[in-house]
Amino acid sequence: MSDRIPATTDKKPAPQADIINIHTLSVMVNNQPGVLGRICAVFSRRGFNIESLVVSQTRDPRFSRMTIGVSGHPEGLTQIILQVNKLIDVIHCVEHTDRDAVSKELVLIKVAASATERTEILQIIEHYNGKTVDLQEDSLIALISGNTDKLDAALRLLNKFEIVETVRTGKVVMARGLTET
Template identity: 60%
Template sequence: MSNLNKSTTHTLSVYVANKPGVLARIAQLFSRRGFNIESLVVSPGIDGKFSRMTISCTGEAEGLDQIIKQLLKLIDVLHCIDHTYDQSVTKEMGLIKIEVNSSGRSEALQIAEHYGCKTVDLTPESMILQVVGNPEKIDAFEEMIAKFKIIELVRTGKVVMSRGSDIT
């Protein structure tokens, strides 16, 4: 059975030293083992010496287990946690630019309002809608708003945070 057949999307949170080269080392571990990184968010930690990476990737759980162990071996990695099966808070933001003029505008705004979107740019021929939520919500919004012509779509990739006293 190939990796693809039993693959799941996993979400890892990796806390690393904020240094050049760290991302390359991490990306290499994934590509060497045939894992595709679907989204990657990197931002500075509370202490600027460190960075937080949230990595979503697809592949077989067994292979991922080995990748996590290899990640932990990297000198620049402080910790790595698989959040795939826990109840962490998961958020993503999307910006969607649609082609819309005065005739369709109120319907577009109605859909947007249902998903709690903000209008962040408006021209006579287009608008940019900002949607925030878990990735499934953004998928659903994308589907609904697709009745208008989507000119551009940008998603941040998801970020996670553990609930309560658990460490991300």
């Protein structure tokens, strides 16, 4: 048995046929202790897995916005949204799609980079409109932002080099037009 900790670049198992794609929910909540725990419990009880979670205070410090990426059985998603909306301290919970919202995520990638590999690594980063945010003699850290497919593609190309570690934010979303997220 290996003691190796799986990296974010490791291949994930193929999704099961009865599991939906990742859905993106935006949850506006009162900025209070314990709110996140109560929301997570709803997902857990319904057999949904939280794939990504981003929480930040809004412009009004009384409120926070949670962007939650979830996967699970399709028939349970509507029920979960209804249950989350009933929780104390939840202002509203809505699902967002690419049609009604803009979604982006960010990844930091640390790559071991010898002098001979550096040019090719930098070309890949530039191709994906990334930025080098740290450069050392033996490594570099790149920042790439965009949609999930773009980040996955960049990581696939960089996998031929030694990726030391990655840190990925998960999606953040904002409703299109004047609709509040």
